[in-house]
Each structure stands twice: as structure tokens, then as C-alpha cells.
Amino acid sequence: MNRAIILWRLASFAVAAGFIALWQLIANLKLVSPVFLPGPDRAWAALIRGFSSGDLWSKLIGTLEHMAYGWLAASIVGVAIGAMIGSSRLMQTYVAPSLEFLRPLPASAIIPVAIAMLGLTQGMALFVIGFGAIWPIILATIHGFAAVEPRLYEVTRSLQMSRLAVIFKIALPSASPDIIAGMRLSLTVALILSVVCEILAGLDGLGHWVLLSARSFRSADLFAGVILLGITGYATSTAMGIAENRLLKWQRAGH
Amino acid sequence: MTIDHAKPLLLPLTALVAFEAWARAAHLQSDSLAPPSAIMMAMIGALADYSIPIATRDTLFSAFAGLAIGGAIGLALGIAFGTSDALNRLMEVTVEAIRPIPSIALLPIALIALGFGYRMEIVIVAFACIWPMLILSSAAVRGIEPRLMEVSRALRLPHAQRVWKIIIPAALPRIFVAFRLSAGIALIVAVTVEIAINPIGLGAGIMLAQQALRPDLMLAYLVWIGLIGYGLNVLLILTQRRLFGRAALSGASA
Numbered sequence: 001m002n003r004a005i006i007l008w009r010l011a012s013f014a015v016a017a018g019f020i021a022l023w024q025l026i027a028n029l030k031l032v033s034p035v036f037l038p039g040p041d042r043a044w045a046a047l048i049r050g051f052s053s054g055d056l057w058s059k060l061i062g063t064l065e066h067m068a069y070g071w072l073a074a075s076i077v078g079v080a081i082g083a084m085i086g087s088s089r090l091m092q093t094y095v096a097p098s099l100e101f102l103r104p105l106p107a108s109a110i111i112p113v114a115i116a117m118l119g120l121t122q123g124m125a126l127f128v129i130g131f132g133a134i135w136p137i138i139l140a141t142i143h144g145f146a147a148v149e150p151r152l153y154e155v156t157r158s159l160q161m162s163r164l165a166v167i168f169k170i171a172l173p174s175a176s177p178d179i180i181a182g183m184r185l186s187l188t189v190a191l192i193l194s195v196v197c198e199i200l201a202g203l204d205g206l207g208h209w210v211l212l213s214a215r216s217f218r219s220a221d222l223f224a225g226v227i228l229l230g231i232t233g234y235a236t237s238t239a240m241g242i243a244e245n246r247l248l249k250w251q252r253a254g255h
Numbered sequence: 256m257t258i259d260h261a262k263p264l265l266l267p268l269t270a271l272v273a274f275e276a277w278a279r280a281a282h283l284q285s286d287s288l289a290p291p292s293a294i295m296m297a298m299i300g301a302l303a304d305y306s307i308p309i310a311t312r313d314t315l316f317s318a319f320a321g322l323a324i325g326g327a328i329g330l331a332l333g334i335a336f337g338t339s340d341a342l343n344r345l346m347e348v349t350v351e352a353i354r355p356i357p358s359i360a361l362l363p364i365a366l367i368a369l370g371f372g373y374r375m376e377i378v379i380v381a382f383a384c385i386w387p388m389l390i391l392s393s394a395a396v397r398g399i400e401p402r403l404m405e406v407s408r409a410l411r412l413p414h415a416q417r418v419w420k421i422i423i424p425a426a427l428p429r430i431f432v433a434f435r436l437s438a439g440i441a442l443i444v445a446v447t448v449e450i451a452i453n454p455i456g457l458g459a460g461i462m463l464a465q466q467a468l469r470p471d472l473m474l475a476y477l478v479w480i481g482l483i484g485y486g487l488n489v490l491l492i493l494t495q496r497r498l499f500g501r502a503a504l505s506g507a508s509a
Binding site: 008009011012013015016019035036093094095096097098101102104105106107108109110111112113115116117188191192195196199200206207210211213214217219222223225226229230231232233234237 | 262263264265266267286287344345346347348349351352353355356357358359360361362363364366367368439442443446447450451452457458461462464465468470473474476477480481484485487488
């Protein structure tokens with residue numbers, strides 16, 4: 001069984017390698033102008049060159065910083081707001097429907113407003129990333145609070161626990177799978193908005209790097225940046241998956 | 256009943272009235288804020304001079320064209336991956352390598368290859384729509400009642416007919432959910448591309464209003480984009496209920 005999985009995995013890698021070879025072939029035969037499509041060899045060389053000169057490192061770190069700060073702020077504020085709304089019937093009647101209206105709003109549409117208020121600054125980027133990343137977390141927290149086993153709430157009433165104690169001891173722990181799923185979703189949103197803000201505001205980051213490379217028709221550098229963004233997306237979501245497994249171990253153990 | 260319906264409106268209405276009153280009392284002069292009445296007037300003006308309708312047409316055209324292309328590719332791949340386990344396993348690494356690339360990162364590539372305009376926007380929207388469609392529809396196909404597949408084998412249906420007569424109808428409710436999610440993504444990506452770089456549509460309109468220091472018009476665009484997003488969402492949910500009943504909604508979210 002296990003061997004079959006490994007064999008399939010190897011075959012799958014071989015297929016991916018085949019596609020890269022095809023890409024190389026297309027580039028070598030110049031079926032697409034090399035101005036637009038560098039071969040994987042040139043993209044790889046550009047990636048190595050960018051890292052050894054340190055340029056790509058600083059851009060990568062810039063993007064990761066934007067993402068991390070915006071996302072962390074959104075996580076903390078989002079869980080707090082979600083907990084406030086989720087634990088109060090009053091808030092659910094009066095506030096939650098407004099959130100439902102705001103939810104389908106493309107987060108990027110807030111960018112011009114943020115630029116008008118904060119200018120083309122880091123603060124603007126953090127505000128936009130935080131704003132975009134907060135919705136999945138708020139909604140997931142509210143959903144998680146609503147899905148708490150009702151008998152647990154009965155227990156808190158008979159123990160006469162305070163509202164804060166109920167939130168921290170009962171609701172947050174049982175809602176944690178939903179909250180973490182929401183945080184995972186907003187990680188993707190944070191990456192996309194980081195790139196958009198970097199493109200628009202010229203902030204140090206991979207978004208800025210790919211735009212500059214495109215403007216000067218350095219397609220190899222451009223592809224190196226896009227590949228690096230793909231790796232960033234993959235690495236952050238994998239890291240989140242690992243963290244999710246670790247953090248939620250106790251939940252599965254209980255059942 | 257009517258009071259319960261009005262309750263959700265209380266907060267936004269109070270906020271609007273309070274903001275209006277504050278803006279008038281303080282004689283608001285700002286590059287980023289405008290009183291609700293001014294936003295309303297700007298929206299009426301932009302609707303009347305066709306700038307919002309034209310921008311809406313551009314945005315929706317790009318979003319739907321991208322959705323149609325990306326959705327069709329995603330659906331075809333999803334059905335192929337869902338019916339053939341071997342194909343699914345063979346393509347796994349390739350898909351997992353391409354999928355995490357943020358769609359917006361393709362923007363510079365599309366820009367140098369296609370220039371400004373509809374085409375680059377459609378390509379980026381299509382790329383973004385492929386993945387939810389692929390993953391959800393292949394899961395939908397794999398979730399089809401196995402006995403239906405046995406029937407199709409017993410009837411010795413050719414592959415094309417099996418897809419058309421058994422797989423698509425059986426997986427349709429969940430495929431529609433994938434379509435609904437993709438439509439939301441298509442609109443978001445289209446607006447984002449326009450805000451970032453492409454000089455057409457609602458995203459370009461809101462950026463232009465900001466650069467022209469017209470906060471009333473900018474916020475009118477923002478409200479309008481919100482209404483479009485909300486309207487599209489409601490429309491798709493209603494369609495889904497009408498076509499597949501409530502069961503599809505609850506079954507899909509699980």
C-alpha cells in the first residue's frame with residue numbers, strides 16, 4: 001500500500017518534470033517569443049542570481065512582512081470581533097446582517113479609499129491587507145461560536161460562569177477548528193493583497209519586483225518572481241496545515 | 256415580523272444618519288470621506304452620465320468571460336480527474352505546483368504578453384476560476400453514488416454518454432456550488448486587476464475618482480461595487496435554490 005503511494009508520487013513528479021521539459025522545448029524552439037516566455041533554465045538562473053545578489057531576499061522578506069503583519073492583526077481583531085458578535089444575541093440580530101452585506105465586497109475595492117486616507121504608505125498596505133483578511137476570520141469565529149454544543153452552554157449557566165469565562169473556556173476552544181480554517185483562508189487573501197498593494201504603492205516586495213521586471217521586459221526575472229510567489233503561497237499554506245494539525249491534536253484525541 | 260425584518264437595517268441606517276449629521280455639523284472637507292447624501296448624488300450623477308453603467312459592463316464582461324473560460328477548463332479537468340483516479344494521481348504534483356500561485360502575480364506576465372484591455376483581465380480571471388472549479392467538481396464527481404456508475408457500466412454506455420447522461424446530472428448541484436464560488440472569485444479578481452493596473456471597468460473608475468480627489472464619487476463606486484457583489488451573490492443563491500432546492504445548499508456547505 002505504502003509503496004504504491006510512493007510510486008504514484010514519483011510518477012506524478014515525473015509528469016510535472018515532463019511539463020517543465022515541454023516548457024523548455026517550447027522556449028528553445030522559440031514557439032513563443034523569449035521576451036514573453038523564458039525557458040525554465042533562464043527562470044531558474046534568474047532565481048539563483050536574484051538570491052545570490054540579495055535582491056530577491058529583501059523582496060521576499062518584504063512581502064512576507066506585509067503578509068504577516070496584516071494577517072496577524074486581522075487574526076487578533078477578527079477573533080475578538082467574531083467572539084463579541086458570536087457570544088451576544090443582541091449583536092447577532094443587529095450587527096451580523098451588515099457583515100453579510102459587506103462580505104461579498106471585493107476587498108481590493110477598499111484600496112483607493114485607503115490610499116486617499118493614508119497615502120501610498122506601508123500603513124495603507126497593512127490596513128488593506130488587514131481589512132481583506134479579517135472577514136473570513138470574523139465569519140468563521142461567529143460560525144464556530146454558533147456551532148458550540150448547546151449542552152456546554154447549559155453547563156456554563158449552571159456553573160454561573162461569567163461571559164468572559166464562557167468565551168475563553170468554552171466557546172473559543174470549541175470554535176478553534178473553524179477559526180483556524182478561517183485564518184487559513186485569509187492567509188491566501190493576505191498574500192494576494194500584499195502583491196496588489198506592492199504593485200500599486202511601489203512598496204518593497206515581490207509584487208514590486210514582478211512589475212518592474214515586466215516594465216523592463218526582463219522576463220526571466222519576472223518568472224523567477226512569479227515562481228517565488230507560488231512557493232510562498234504553497235509554503236505558507238503548508239505551514240498553516242502543519243500548525244492546524246498540531247493545534248487541534250487535542251480535539252481529535254478527545255473523540 | 257416587520258420589526259424583526261427592520262432590526263438588521265437599524266445599525267447601517269443609524270451609522271449613515273450619524274455620519275451625515277457629523278459631516279454637516281463639522282463642514283467636512285476631506286479627500287477621503289464624503290457625507291452619504293453627497294455619495295448618493297455622485298452615484299446618481301455617474302449613473303445618469305453612463306460612466307458607472309459602462310464601467311459595470313466592462314467589469315462584468317471581463318469577469319463572466321473569464322469565468323466561462325476558466326470554469327469550462329476547470330470543469331473539464333475536474334470531471335477527467337474525478338473519473339480517472341490514475342490521471343488524478345499523476346497530475347497531483349503539477350496541479351499543486353501551479354495552484355498556489357496568486358492569480359494577481361500573473362498580472363505582469365499577462366500585461367507584457369497581451370497589453371492593457373479585456374484580454375489580459377479575462378486571462379487572469381480564467382486562471383483564478385480554474386482551481387475552485389477543478390477541485391470542487393472533481394470532488395463532486397468522486398462523490399457520485401457508486402451504484403449510478405455501476406448502472407452506466409452495466410448499460411455499457413460509451414465514455415462521452417456516461418459523462419453527459421450520468422456524471423454531469425448527478426454532480427450538477429455540487430458543480431453549481433463550485434460555479435457560484437467561482438463567480439464570486441471572478442468578480443473580485445476582475446475588480447482587483449482593474450484597480451491594480453487595467454484602465455477599464457469599475458476598478459479603474461474608483462481609482463480615477465480617488466486620483467481626481469472626488470471622495471464622493473470614489474465612495475459611490477465603492478458602494479456600487481458592493482451592491483454588484485451582493486446582487487450577484489443573491490442572484491446565484493436564488494438560482495441555486497430554484498434549480499436544486501434547499502438540500503443542495505446545506506449539502507454543499509458540509
